[in-house]
Amino acid sequence: MNGLGHVDDYPEIPVSLAPTSALLKTGAWRSVRPVVAKRTAPCTAGCPAAIDIPAYFDEIRRGELESALDRFLRRNPFPRITGRVCPHFCEQGCSLAVAADEEPVSIRSIERWLGDETADRPHVVEAEPTSKRIAIVGGGPAGMAASFYLRRSGHEVTLFERRDHAGGVMRYGIPEYRLPQEIVDHEVDRLAEMGVEIRTGVSLGDDFSLEDLEADYAAVFVATGAGKQRRSDIKGESLLEPGLPFLEAAKRGEGTALGDRCAVIGAGNTAMDVARTLRRLGAHVTVIYRRTKDEMTAIEEEYERALADRVKFEWLMSPREVKKARNELRLILDHMRLGEPDESGRPHPEPTGVSSELRFDSIFAAVGEIAEIGTFPERMRDDQGWVDVGADGSTRDPKVFAGGDLATGPATVVQAIAAGRAAAQAIDDQLGFSHLWPEEEPVDTVKPAEVNPTYMPHHDRADDHEVEVVTQFAEETATLSDAEAAEETDRCLSCGYCNNCGTCFVFCPDAAIIWEDGPRIDHEFCKGCGICVVECPGHAMVLVNEREVSNV
Amino acid sequence: MSERLLLTGNHAAAYGAMLARAEVISAYPITPQTMIVELLSEMTASGRLPAKFITVESEHSAMAACVGASAAGARTYTATSGQGLALMHEMLHWAVGARLPIVLTNVSRAMAPGWSIWSDQSDILSQRDVGWMMLFAESVQEAQDFILWTYRVAEQVFLPGMVGMDAFILSHTAEPLIVHDQEAVDAYLPKFDPLYDLDPAEPRAYGGLVNRDHYFEMRYKIYENMDRAGQLLVEAGEEFGEVLGHRYTPLEGFMLDDADYVIVSAGAMTSNIRQAVRDLREEGMKVGLLRVIAFRPFPVDEVRRILTGRTKVAVLDRNMSAGHSGIFAQEIRSAMLGQPDAPPIYGYVVGIGGRDVRVETGHQVLHDLLTREEPELALFVGLKGLPIGPVRKDFEIKPLAPLEVMQ
Numbered sequence: 001m002n003g004l005g006h007v008d009d010y011p012e013i014p015v016s017l018a019p020t021s022a023l024l025k026t027g028a029w030r031s032v033r034p035v036v037a038k039r040t041a042p043c044t045a046g047c048p049a050a051i052d053i054p055a056y057f058d059e060i061r062r063g064e065l066e067s068a069l070d071r072f073l074r075r076n077p078f079p080r081i082t083g084r085v086c087p088h089f090c091e092q093g094c095s096l097a098v099a100a101d102e103e104p105v106s107i108r109s110i111e112r113w114l115g116d117e118t119a120d121r122p123h124v125v126e127a128e129p130t131s132k133r134i135a136i137v138g139g140g141p142a143g144m145a146a147s148f149y150l151r152r153s154g155h156e157v158t159l160f161e162r163r164d165h166a167g168g169v170m171r172y173g174i175p176e177y178r179l180p181q182e183i184v185d186h187e188v189d190r191l192a193e194m195g196v197e198i199r200t201g202v203s204l205g206d207d208f209s210l211e212d213l214e215a216d217y218a219a220v221f222v223a224t225g226a227g228k229q230r231r232s233d234i235k236g237e238s239l240l241e242p243g244l245p246f247l248e249a250a251k252r253g254e255g256t257a258l259g260d261r262c263a264v265i266g267a268g269n270t271a272m273d274v275a276r277t278l279r280r281l282g283a284h285v286t287v288i289y290r291r292t293k294d295e296m297t298a299i300e301e302e303y304e305r306a307l308a309d310r311v312k313f314e315w316l317m318s319p320r321e322v323k324k325a326r327n328e329l330r331l332i333l334d335h336m337r338l339g340e341p342d343e344s345g346r347p348h349p350e351p352t353g354v355s356s357e358l359r360f361d362s363i364f365a366a367v368g369e370i371a372e373i374g375t376f377p378e379r380m381r382d383d384q385g386w387v388d389v390g391a392d393g394s395t396r397d398p399k400v401f402a403g404g405d406l407a408t409g410p411a412t413v414v415q416a417i418a419a420g421r422a423a424a425q426a427i428d429d430q431l432g433f434s435h436l437w438p439e440e441e442p443v444d445t446v447k448p449a450e451v452n453p454t455y456m457p458h459h460d461r462a463d464d465h466e467v468e469v470v471t472q473f474a475e476e477t478a479t480l481s482d483a484e485a486a487e488e489t490d491r492c493l494s495c496g497y498c499n500n501c502g503t504c505f506v507f508c509p510d511a512a513i514i515w516e517d518g519p520r521i522d523h524e525f526c527k528g529c530g531i532c533v534v535e536c537p538g539h540a541m542v543l544v545n546e547r548e549v550s551n552v
Numbered sequence: 553m554s555e556r557l558l559l560t561g562n563h564a565a566a567y568g569a570m571l572a573r574a575e576v577i578s579a580y581p582i583t584p585q586t587m588i589v590e591l592l593s594e595m596t597a598s599g600r601l602p603a604k605f606i607t608v609e610s611e612h613s614a615m616a617a618c619v620g621a622s623a624a625g626a627r628t629y630t631a632t633s634g635q636g637l638a639l640m641h642e643m644l645h646w647a648v649g650a651r652l653p654i655v656l657t658n659v660s661r662a663m664a665p666g667w668s669i670w671s672d673q674s675d676i677l678s679q680r681d682v683g684w685m686m687l688f689a690e691s692v693q694e695a696q697d698f699i700l701w702t703y704r705v706a707e708q709v710f711l712p713g714m715v716g717m718d719a720f721i722l723s724h725t726a727e728p729l730i731v732h733d734q735e736a737v738d739a740y741l742p743k744f745d746p747l748y749d750l751d752p753a754e755p756r757a758y759g760g761l762v763n764r765d766h767y768f769e770m771r772y773k774i775y776e777n778m779d780r781a782g783q784l785l786v787e788a789g790e791e792f793g794e795v796l797g798h799r800y801t802p803l804e805g806f807m808l809d810d811a812d813y814v815i816v817s818a819g820a821m822t823s824n825i826r827q828a829v830r831d832l833r834e835e836g837m838k839v840g841l842l843r844v845i846a847f848r849p850f851p852v853d854e855v856r857r858i859l860t861g862r863t864k865v866a867v868l869d870r871n872m873s874a875g876h877s878g879i880f881a882q883e884i885r886s887a888m889l890g891q892p893d894a895p896p897i898y899g900y901v902v903g904i905g906g907r908d909v910r911v912e913t914g915h916q917v918l919h920d921l922l923t924r925e926e927p928e929l930a931l932f933v934g935l936k937g938l939p940i941g942p943v944r945k946d947f948e949i950k951p952l953a954p955l956e957v958m959q
Contacts, residue, residue: 007769012651012710012747014770016757511755 026510030528032543034504034521039496039540040445042093043107048418049082051075053090053107054497054538057489060114061499069118072111076417077148078141080119080183083112084477085174086414087299095495095538096456098448103461105492106480112464113485119186123194127154132431135160135217137204140168141413142223142404144187145420146427147196153428157196158217162203166191168225169405170413172248175273176473177280181251205375214399219427221393222376223420226405230368232265235321239329240265243274243366250277250473257283259361263331264288265319267296268410271366272306278364279309280472286358287311290318290336295346305476314358318349322363331358371406393423401427446495450539453493455503462488494538504532504541554733561695561722564729565631565657565715566591568699570601571737572655574629575744578606578617580636584669586659586723588631611636615643615654622652623758625746627703630654633719634661634675641679644712648683648774650759651747653706653713655699660819661719662905670906671718673819673871677847677879683774685713685781686848688818692727694800697792700732701800703741704788709777710747716847718820718870720906732796740795782849802846803854807833811840812863813921814895816884818844821870821902821909828914839918844880855887862895866921869930870903877901877929896927900940907934916940 003009043053052071059068072079086108091097094104132155136143139161151157165171167184192198204210204224213220229242241258247270249255257278264275267289278285287306289296292315296303307313317333324330335354338347373387380396382388393401403419405411428434462484464477480488494501500518512526513519521532533541559567565588569577577596579589595601604621608614611632622628632640637658647654662672676686687702689695695717702713717723748758762770785802793799806826808814817825822843829841842858844851859865865888869878876882881899888894900917903909917933920940924931928942938944 004766004769007772010766010769010773012770012773013649013758014760014762014766015748016760019754019756 025524026527027512027522027524030523030526031546032528032530033523033526033546033549034528034530034533034541035544036498036519036521036540037443037496037542038498039443039542041495041497041538042095042445042448043090043105043495045445046089046091046093047075048089048412048415049076049421050418051090052497054492054494054499056114057110057492058494058497058499060110060485060489065114065118066121068114069121072114073123075421076414077123077145078187078413078417079111079115081115081141081170081179081187082414082417083108083115084179084183084475085170086111087301087412089414095446095448095451095493096453096491099451099493100453100456100458102453102458102491106461106463106488109462109464109480110485110489113480113482116479117482123148123152123190125154125194126152127433129156130154130431130433132156132218133158133216134427135213135220137213137220137222138168138224138404138406139163139166139188139198139200140223140225140404141170141416142225142406142420142423143168143221144191145417146221146223146403146424147191147420148194149421149424150427151191151194151196153424153433155218155428155431159191159196159198160202160204160208161198161200162206164200166198166200169227172251173244173270173273175247175277176251177276177469177476178273180475210375210377210397210400214397217399218431219399219401221401221403221420221423221427222406223402223404223416223423224372224375224406226369226371226410228370228372229365230370232319232365232367234265234319234365236323237365239322239324240363240365243270243364244369246364247273247277250281255281257281257362259328260284261328261360261362262286263358263360263363264366265363266366266368267291267298267313268366268368269298269302270369270410272298272302274364274366275311276302276306276309279311283361285311286314286360288314288317288319288331288333288358290316290349291338291346292316295338316349318351320355327361329360329363331360331363332356333358369405369410371409373406391422392426393419394426398430443496446539451493451495452503452535452537452539456493456537457487457490459487459491461491494540496538496540498536498540499538501537503535503537507531507535554736555731557729557731558726559692559729560587560724560726561689561692561717562587562659562724563591564692564696565699565717566595567729567731568657568696568715569629569631569655570595571696571732571734572629572700572703572741573627573738574601574603575626576604576606576618576621576628577630578608578614578621578628579630580609580611580614580632581607584633584636584659584661586631586633588657588659592629592631611639612643615640615647615656618654618656619643619646619650619652622647622654623650623746623748624750625744627707627744628652628654629656629699631657631659633659634669635664637675637679638663641682644679644682644684646759647712649770651710651774653703653710653744655702655706655712656714657695657699658714658716659719659723660716668905669719671721671820671870671903672905673716673869673879676714676716677871677873679714680848680879683711683778684848685711685778685785685846686716687713687846688716688844689722690820690822690843690845692722692725692729693798695722696729696731697796697798697800700737700741700796701785701788701792703744704791705781705784707744708784709781711774711777711781716819722820730797736795740791778849782846782851785846785849800845802849802851803858804843804845805858806841806843808840808842808858811838813837813839813918814842814859814862814865815839815914815918815921816842816844816865816867816880818847818868818880819870821868824909824911825868825914827911828918831911831915832918837918837922844883847880847883850883850887852887855884856891859884859888859895860891861893864898864921864927865895866898866900866917868909868917869899869901870909872901872904872930881930898924898927899930900933901930902933
């Protein structure tokens with residue numbers, strides 16, 4: 001080689017003559033390549049509204065609350081409401097719980113914090129006016145969500161509500177201490193401010209028919225809920241107080257326990273609400289359920305709170321008969337045991353032959369609700385007599401859509417919101433716009449075994465604070481502080497979503513990750529070792545076989 | 553201001569690294585590690601020594617981290633001992649080839665099995681040919697000062713250096729130590745100026761593949777620089793005296809002027825040998841002591857100058873190279889080979905596996921030297937049941953069956 005003819009010409013150590021970036025393109029050694037990939041987080045997969053939780057968490061982390069809210073609103077218009085009452089299906093799948101044996105991220109509390117932080121922001125109509133008029137029947141969560149999405153898309157929306165105010169179960173069912181009325185008012189006001197026309201005191205069937213609406217509107221969405229008390233086979237049923245009207249009265253400040261010793265029959269969410277409301281009215285309360293704690297349909301959190309409220313539970317007791325005797329009610333109870341699973345998948349309670357009697361001043365029934373569907377004509381029913389509703393809310397009548405509890409039976413607020421949104425999108429599509437929200441391609445869900453919690457901060461989960469209750473029905477929890485929300489957000493592994501944490505950059509042994517606005521993999525030098533993929537906390541990277549992407 | 557403390561050799565070494573303002577210290581923190589890095593970890597944690605302290609999972613990785621840090625321009629230090637130094641072996645070569653003036657302290661121990669944590673020169677002398685400078689400390693003061701002395705030379709020739717310190721009799725023994733004034737040390741040891749600037753904007757491959765056309769030349773330069781280090785050690789030792797108050801030399805003589813007999817020793821056992829020399833002088837034996845401080849580069853010329861014309865020379869080895877002799881004896885013999893008036897060299901193997909080398913051991917060796925007529929490669933001192941003498945020729949082995957020649 002020229003210039004190395006004498007020992008003095010030599011460098012002290014062997015150094016490449018040219019920068020290695022020109023010579024040693026080690027990327028050619030690779031058989032697989034890492035790719036930054038958007039994948040579905042288990043929380044998102046668990047959420048009925050499919051909110052992209054890691055993405056809006058990242059925006060919160062970067063202080064971009066407006067963007068975080070925008071992203072949230074694409075899936076759910078009411079973070080202040082679901083942030084308080086949602087059973088947080090999202091948290092059940094949290095990778096942190098499985099991979100690190102830690103409490104799941106307190107997703108609902110952060111949602112609530114975000115909603116409260118951005119409460120002042122008005123909703124905006126994002127599309128050009130379409131002059132299409134759409135009728136929404138029922139002002140509960142499904143109807144309100146559909147109104148939001150259709151109005152946002154430029155349509156003229158009229159919301160028909162049979163009561164004095166919109167809000168449905170959120171206003172008249174869920175007790176004040178869980179969801180203050182002012183929050184619901186605020187959401188209704190925001191809908192009205194964005195131009196949703198809300199007509200109250202009018203009801204389908206009494207004031208207008210489905211056909212009337214079809215004549216006047218381009219599309220109709222019916223979401224009148226499931227507010228009809230299911231009949232029980234208890235003898236003397238007329239002596240029972242129905243649960244939902246009691247809750248509604250309590251919400252209006254007119255609830256009365258009708259005595260000191262109260263029983264609540266049933267163990268769903270309505271039963272918990274009735275029991276806890278009765279406790280707040282000063283009564284002693286016993287919940288009576290024919291199965292056990294493990295089969296109850298109430299969400300765990302509400303059961304825990306009922307216990308904390310010193311509600312008593314009698315399991316495996318099936319009311320047979322209620323009798324009035326002097327000034328009290330006598331409840332005859334069959335003692336049960338669990339048998340084979342029934343069609344609900346839960347063990348069927350069977351009588352043991354033993355019975356007993358308990359005495360109460362009043363007994364409340366919360367044995368479930370069903371939808372009132374008398375206003376739907378025969379042509380829209382299936383052979384069971386129910387309204388035939390597709391996943392997007394479509395019915396046998398192309399102009400009529402339906403959803404929420406009306407279609408599913410009693411469910412949760414978030415499921416109703418998802419149904420309202422799905423129907424809104426279907427209506428928008430059907431009207432020929434399809435200018436709603438771009439739908440992300442469905443992608444695979446991150447599995448707990450893939451994530452890497454090693455480098456995440458490990459501190460205790462932050463839940464909404466219990467607050468010292470000043471008045472009977474004041475909200476019982478308080479929103480996280482900014483600092484708590486920030487710290488809790490940092491616990492998120494960001495499954496399937498690159499939040500620019502930089503772990504891959506730190507660990508790449510070949511310095512083949514170049515940091516621009518985020519990681520860019522320099523495929524000239526990446527040897528495909530996969531360390532970045534394994535180290536990525538949320539596994540937002542995948543290895544792709546080189547043969548699938550190149551001619552190597 | 554300098555201060556006078558009572559410290560062990562381990563802690564003295566830590567003070568040496570601190571005074572040198574080591575910027576990166578990487579070490580394996582578990583056995584056979586010593587309190588050297590324990591104290592350094594405390595110094596770095598407290599901020600007293602503003603350095604990066606990197607714990608790793610093996611001595612191999614410790615030296616690898618030192619290689620990286622030194623290549624990046626940091627003054628880099630580590631410490632190890634025994635099997636740890638052996639595990640570092642591959643990376644010791646790397647530091648030489650990459651011309652990185654890393655300094656390490658080795659607390660010299662016997663090698664396993666059988667497991668031993670006691671004093672022995674086998675671990676450090678097993679690294680004789682990797683190309684590191686090697687100094688042997690005798691005192692706690694030297695355990696500290698030799699680190700500074702080594703850095704001063706290493707950073708001129710861009711070769712690494714190790715300071716050997718006898719396990720326990722030096723590493724765990726407390727002696728008065730003068731901790732030098734930091735400003736004076738800074739004057740002696742300016743900031744490290746690396747051979748190459750690594751520039752992330754223009755990444756290059758360092759230490760890559762070299763063909764037959766070029767390897768020899770680069771290795772020759774290492775040899776040349778190690779050779780140059782010999783003179784630099786002398787100069788830097790004098791500078792040490794000027795700046796820090798004590799002059800160090802690669803060799804140290806005691807009662808040599810008129811000595812007919814010379815005993816050669818290295819490391820901490822020399823202190824007892826010095827007393828033995830004094831005692832034998834009183835008995836009328838004209839004996840002197842030559843202490844080898846610099847083992848690499850080996851001060852061949854000075855050894856020749858000192859030993860030429862003596863009647864007999866005894867060399868003490870706290871090691872033995874099976875199949876030959878003690879390693880110091882080999883080195884001395886090799887230096888004297890073919891010199892006119894070269895004295896006969898008697899190799900004595902003592903103190904293996906931490907067995908005490910007492911003043912009396914020195915007496916025995918010198919009495920043996922006086923009476924023994926023929927020099928031997930290795931004379932074993934203190935084996936149970938055997939007098940001082942060479943390896944037995946008549947001991948029985950279990951021979952293989954005689955070969956049957958195939959037709």
